[in-house]
Amino acid sequence: MELGLFLGCNTPAIRPDVERAIRLTMPKLGVDLIDLEGYVCCPAFGTFPSTDEDSHLAVSGWNLSLAEQKGLDLLVECGSCYSSLRVGRELILHDEKKRARVNELLQPVGRTVEGKSKVRHITDVLYNDVGVEKISKSIDKPLDGLHAVVQYPCHTLFPSELVGFDSPPARPRIMRELVEALGAKVDSFSREYQCCGGAGGFHGTSAAEARGFAQTKFDAIKSETQADFMVVSCITCLMFLDNVQKELSEGNGKYDIPVFDYNQILALCMGFDPKQVAPICTVSRDRILERF
Known part of the structure; x- marks a missing residue:
């Protein structure tokens, strides 16, 4: 292909x-x-x-x-x-x-x-063309024993009649199943389907509100899950949800959930060098990377 x-x-x-x-x-x-x-x-x-x-x-x-x-x-x-x-x-x-x-x-x-x-x-191709079975067979270092949460790229869900490939769009499943294929348990939480808050039109004009949006998501993750890390599949989600935790930690408690793009965590599970595929971050990933 x-x-x-x-x-x-x-x-x-x-x-x-x-x-x-x-x-x-x-x-x-x-x-x-x-x-x-x-x-x-x-x-x-x-x-x-x-x-x-x-x-x-x-x-x-x-x-x-x-x-x-x-x-x-x-x-x-x-x-x-x-x-x-x-x-x-x-x-x-x-x-x-x-x-x-x-x-x-x-x-x-x-x-x-x-x-x-x-x-x-890319998640459409991974799920519908490659398939979770082939992905599971491709990895050497599964995520057994780790808990993850996922962030869906909202622009891949709506308007569903134009862009959708996950069904139903209000309760998508593809990201969850792709992460489960790597051996992790994916925890659910109440803000799972909420936009990250980092889109340019929102964050660029209403930065404080965007941070508050992200804080409600991370507060839900902290109180409702056992998440060791978060997986996204959108560069905007990745950069914002990684960077905003430093800002939120200034006077609002500790926010330190490592954030990975799906292909980064997939690459780690395949045995690729962490220094090559996952070196750039704001929130430390050391506690996850040490197992690779």
Whole structure:
């Protein structure tokens, strides 16, 4: 299986360890990653998608055209990238007038787009194409005895008719089953399906409210679970939920739950070097990494 790798902006620029984990784990599971040279920002919600549909679809169309040229579907980890590209693709594919307008905008740079290339989130591919059985068989160091909680990328859930692949979207299960495939017990908690609070439109304009949003999540985790660590599959969730705990710990008690991207924890279970796939963090991961 070959997929065009769309890394977005934050992963290669700020969290290259996540990129490395993705590049190491996916081929081991039979997913060959093809780089899309020349891709640009998705663009993220809170930018063009919120203010200028033509610009949103033109940028999405550029990125989609790179995959179309190679005859590939796109593989995306970031929830915001996934949703922006997925919505863009649906509009380009199914609305003839919008598709014509996008191609008019792309014509000066010599590109065209039809919307043929699908946009796939990495957890969708891992669950529905690779499968939890194959993942379980691929690991050498299971997470036996550890408790985890999961954070679902909310942009992969809603609007479900456009972006959804987990059912039902109000009670998704894919992340839970993917983590269980690695041997950990996944604990439930009351704020499990709540947005992380870190999306740019929210955190960028209402930072205090975003921190409060995250605090309610971590307070629920602390009081309702035995979680040793958290697993996410969105670079925005990863950066925000890791970084915000330092801010919350200043006068609000201790918040110290290690946060991993799914492909990072998968890479560790496969036996890859922690210094290569999980070195960057705000909250110490030492108590988890020491078992690897």
